[in-house]
Amino acid sequence: MKLSANEEYGLRCLVRIGYAGEGGSLTIPEISQAEGVSPSYAAKILRVLRKGGFVKAARGKEGGYTLARPAEAIVIGNVIDALGGRLFESKFCDSHSGQAAICTRSVDCSVRSLWRAVQVAVDHVLSKATLRDLLQNEEDMNSWVRTIPGPAGLRLVQ
């Protein structure tokens, strides 16, 4: 249960572009240097963000990357989704691949229920947080964390 490099760097690049403000833009060299990754790699990640519709790219002189939408309209869950595939996507726990038949044995049921509970917990954080939340300072950050409903949401698992 680890973060992929794509998820980590992708989100960081996005936050950095967000910090550039409305209409502000950053170039690949600027971003790659700030994040300490090679320009090629930054470009690769930024391409994913662009294809996901989170940033816009402008070529040529004065070019660079800008947010494609206002920060409050960018849900972090969707960003992570685009960067690293679906949350907890797995070849085993495949409620999405229509292989319901595999859930006849109890081991499958138990484990899948657990992963579902974890996924719901994660989604509760990531689907509520927007890029705007990440652009506040740390103190403000914690305020939205406190607003996450607990048992009510988790009950959805069943």
Added chain:
Amino acid sequence: MKLSANEEYGLRCLVRIGYAGEGGSLTIPEISQAEGVSPSYAAKILRVLRKGGFVKAARGKEGGYTLARPAEAIVIGNVIDALGGRLFESKFCDSHSGQAAICTRSVDCSVRSLWRAVQVAVDHVLSKATLRDLLQNEEDMNSWVRTIPGPAGLRLVQ
């Protein structure tokens, strides 16, 4: 944010051994066939579970794997930990490696706070669930999920 094969198969193997009941044991061929993996791979995973102290192995005829402790004394969070490294362990978000200095730039702070919130949410599920919970049927399963406290726990993030 994906599950590793180790985490998925490891937990499944453990649950399967748990289903064998108190003192019941399963051999590598039995487990590997049930899970649809090669005996070699099952052996590799079971080694991790053994070194983690979750199962005991007996060699020779009548040998096999047994739970090392009662199911209610096995916390799933610890199992996942042993199988796949620390939750959300990352070379970036390294509050564990004492590199606090990296948190001077706001991008680092924002992103790390987010991951911390996610980790807390995940821990709330995994540190409360025991193997015993997974051995119940699915209906019973959901009952412990409902008991997870929400905002109270997440407030710990700050």
Added chain:
DNA sequence: GCTAATCTGTACTTTATAGTCAAGATTGCC
């Protein structure tokens, strides 16, 4: 239209994870 700055795409190399193999060690039973 030329030039320099910038993004875009593909192909490549490196490294980590997943999964396999085979020889060795232990145990229970005869």
Added chain:
DNA sequence: GGCAATCTTGACTATAAAGTACAGATTAGC
């Protein structure tokens, strides 16, 4: 002791993820 069943170990191969290199396309400004 000998045999068969079983776990143990380390080395090996295959596949996926991480990261790099480079040639090409686009644009702003002159």
